[in-house]
Amino acid sequence: MEDQWSVADRVLTSRLLVGTGKFRSHAVMREALLASGAEVVTVALRRVDLDKVGEGDVLDFVPPGMHLLPNTSGAVDADEAVRLARLGRAGTGTDLVKLEVTPDPRTLAPDPIETLRAAERLVAERFVVLPYCSADPVLCRHLEEAGCATVMPLGAWIGSNRGLRTRDAIEVIVEQAHVPVVVDAGLGVPSDAAEAMEIGASAVLVNTAIAVAADPVLMARAFALATQAGRMGHLAGRGAVLEQAEASSPLTGFLQ
Amino acid sequence: MPSACGASEHGVAVSQPPGRFAQHLASVAPPPLMDLGAALAHPSLEALPTLLSPEVLPRLEELAQQAREVTLQRFGRAVRLFAPLYVSNACLSSCTYCGFSKELDVARRTLTVEQVVSEARTLVDRGFRHLLLVSGEHRVEVSADYLVQCVEALRPFVPSISVETQTWSDDTYARLVAAGLEGVVHYQETYDRERYAETHLAGWKRDYDRRLSSTERAAEAGVRRLGIGALLGLSADWRADVLAVARHAVWLQRTYWRTEVTVSLPRIKASASGFQPLVPVSDAEYVQALCALRLAAPEAGIVLSTREPAALRDGLARIAVTSMSAGSSTEPGGYLTPGEAQEQFSVSDERTPAQVAAMLEAAGYEPVWKDAFPLVELG
Numbered sequence: 001m002e003d004q005w006s007v008a009d010r011v012l013t014s015r016l017l018v019g020t021g022k023f024r025s026h027a028v029m030r031e032a033l034l035a036s037g038a039e040v041v042t043v044a045l046r047r048v049d050l051d052k053v054g055e056g057d058v059l060d061f062v063p064p065g066m067h068l069l070p071n072t073s074g075a076v077d078a079d080e081a082v083r084l085a086r087l088g089r090a091g092t093g094t095d096l097v098k099l100e101v102t103p104d105p106r107t108l109a110p111d112p113i114e115t116l117r118a119a120e121r122l123v124a125e126r127f128v129v130l131p132y133c134s135a136d137p138v139l140c141r142h143l144e145e146a147g148c149a150t151v152m153p154l155g156a157w158i159g160s161n162r163g164l165r166t167r168d169a170i171e172v173i174v175e176q177a178h179v180p181v182v183v184d185a186g187l188g189v190p191s192d193a194a195e196a197m198e199i200g201a202s203a204v205l206v207n208t209a210i211a212v213a214a215d216p217v218l219m220a221r222a223f224a225l226a227t228q229a230g231r232m233g234h235l236a237g238r239g240a241v242l243e244q245a246e247a248s249s250p251l252t253g254f255l256q
Numbered sequence: 257m258p259s260a261c262g263a264s265e266h267g268v269a270v271s272q273p274p275g276r277f278a279q280h281l282a283s284v285a286p287p288p289l290m291d292l293g294a295a296l297a298h299p300s301l302e303a304l305p306t307l308l309s310p311e312v313l314p315r316l317e318e319l320a321q322q323a324r325e326v327t328l329q330r331f332g333r334a335v336r337l338f339a340p341l342y343v344s345n346a347c348l349s350s351c352t353y354c355g356f357s358k359e360l361d362v363a364r365r366t367l368t369v370e371q372v373v374s375e376a377r378t379l380v381d382r383g384f385r386h387l388l389l390v391s392g393e394h395r396v397e398v399s400a401d402y403l404v405q406c407v408e409a410l411r412p413f414v415p416s417i418s419v420e421t422q423t424w425s426d427d428t429y430a431r432l433v434a435a436g437l438e439g440v441v442h443y444q445e446t447y448d449r450e451r452y453a454e455t456h457l458a459g460w461k462r463d464y465d466r467r468l469s470s471t472e473r474a475a476e477a478g479v480r481r482l483g484i485g486a487l488l489g490l491s492a493d494w495r496a497d498v499l500a501v502a503r504h505a506v507w508l509q510r511t512y513w514r515t516e517v518t519v520s521l522p523r524i525k526a527s528a529s530g531f532q533p534l535v536p537v538s539d540a541e542y543v544q545a546l547c548a549l550r551l552a553a554p555e556a557g558i559v560l561s562t563r564e565p566a567a568l569r570d571g572l573a574r575i576a577v578t579s580m581s582a583g584s585s586t587e588p589g590g591y592l593t594p595g596e597a598q599e600q601f602s603v604s605d606e607r608t609p610a611q612v613a614a615m616l617e618a619a620g621y622e623p624v625w626k627d628a629f630p631l632v633e634l635g
Binding site: 021022023024025026045046047048049052074076080083084087103104105106159208211212 | 515555
């Protein structure tokens with residue numbers, strides 16, 4: 001079954017996107033990235049040191065062939081995010097950018113106002129913008145109208161491993177969206193990824209849950225399988241949710 | 257409460273009124289000791305005096321396990337590396353424990369901006385991208401203009417620049433932020449007003465309230481990383497200082513929500529001052545202090561310098577510490593031309609930055625050399 005999706009003109013098969021933070025070493029990160037089967041990997045530009053590429057920088061451990069998705073983590077307003085995105089494009093050569101604007105270091109909650117401002121400017125500068133955002137249906141509409149290639153609402157607070165706490169809002173966002181919906185942040189176990197995919201998300205992005213697992217490589221494989229399983233479950237079409245039991249072989253079946 | 261008096265440049269006694277945190281601190285009573293099991297089950301600022309009490313020492317392993325869990329969850333398996341760059345040991349303040357104290361007859365040196373750049377290049381060659389410019393308190397030799405020039409000269413090749421200098425009451429913090437500064441570090445040394453007055457005898461630093469409110473002024477000027485701390489061993493009651501610094505960290509985070517806060521609890525070291533700590537803090541008590549701090553202020557970064565010996569640093573990196581210096585010199589010019597000026601204190605961990613990074617990797621942690629980006633548009 002060919003089940004592809006795309007971000008701008010990038011056609012993708014894997015619906016699991018992965019991050020590169022919090023791993024105990026670059027070598028473990030690389031193994032986990034490979035095990036995840038992901039085709040898109042996000043890297044914090046603030047961690048990239050272009051002077052050290054070729055000498056053990058994080059970019060040296062991203063397997064060849066993966067789409068690099070630089071992110072603006074650490075930016076506290078639109079100005080900083082735009083400046084970082086430009087540095088990222090100049091340094092890495094990709095026009096993809098995962099827009100993150102998080103002025104509160106305690107919650108790392110995305111700033112809806114500055115994110116939208118930055119998205120409008122980056123789209124005008126011909127970036128392919130994937131914004132990390134609150135699970136807010138109206139904000140997602142605004143981001144879509146601004147020309148973003150996806151929306152990336154959070155499942156729970158970033159790094160919290162709390163699971164799909166925003167399920168009700170994500171269902172609305174999925175139902176209304178004309179661009180891929182990538183559930184980002186907070187997914188803690190593979191079943192969380194499966195749940196997001198079952199309710200119709202186009203993809204999920206997972207970092208902390210894999211990076212801080214006791215065995216990150218095994219966890220990466222588990223997330224890959226769960227993402228696939230959730231997607232298949234969504235495509236298969238679930239049965240109705242009923243108030244009470246209904247026998248699977250009704251007594252009057254012989255009459256038909 | 258005695259008012260702290262500082263001496264102005266002309267010898268006129270001046271002092272600043274208590275800042276917002278000083279007022280907050282004066283308004284809260286120390287929490288009572290509680291049941292140890294309850295404190296361990298629900299660690300918080302209220303539980304901190306209990307977590308710092310001697311009865312915890314037999315259960316230190318349990319405390320450390322809990323602190324490690326919290327550190328891993330919040331900060332991951334990563335330790336940020338930075339280097340102090342001493343730009344001057346000239347000083348107009350007199351502090352009884354410090355090797356730079358103004359009355360000491362020691363070799364003084366203030367680097368030119370060009371020399372600061374050369375030292376920084378050496379540190380960048382060793383891998384550092386986070387630098388902390390440190391000086392004594394001399395507003396003529398280490399002026400606001402000088403610091404702005406340093407930041408402007410370093411920012412093209414140093415993504416993260418912080419300063420640890422005298423406190424400022426004018427627009428200096430805002431000027432430094434505009435130049436690209438990321439962080440400001442001001443340790444209160446001790447939060448005990450009487451002990452503070454006994455150990456800070458002259459200069460701007462004599463003014464307790466000026467010093468304590470300086471982090472508020474820096475946050476209001478847009479500084480995004482604030483470093484605070486207490487010098488353990490300076491006051492007889494080090495536990496009270498740990499409690500005050502934890503309160504300070506939590507208060508700053510709640511009041512200035514855009515600001516990241518780091519805490520450091522250096523233990524007093526031998527220096528040219530000849531100062532002897534009132535109460536030595538043992539290694540076990542030190543580990544206890546950092547674990548308790550981690551649990552009471554879980555969102556604050558914890559910084560550990562090379563004052564502490566290698567074995568202790570290696571252990572604490574696995575428990576609570578999130579930021580470490582390495583290969584440090586505490587003498588202005590000490591990376592390129594050591595031996596020309598007095599150091600502030602002697603370092604204990606003399607390993608190279610690469611050796612410290614290798615230790616972290618072997619322990620299952622990523623040494624983070626760069627976690628920053630230019631904060632102003634570079635031409």
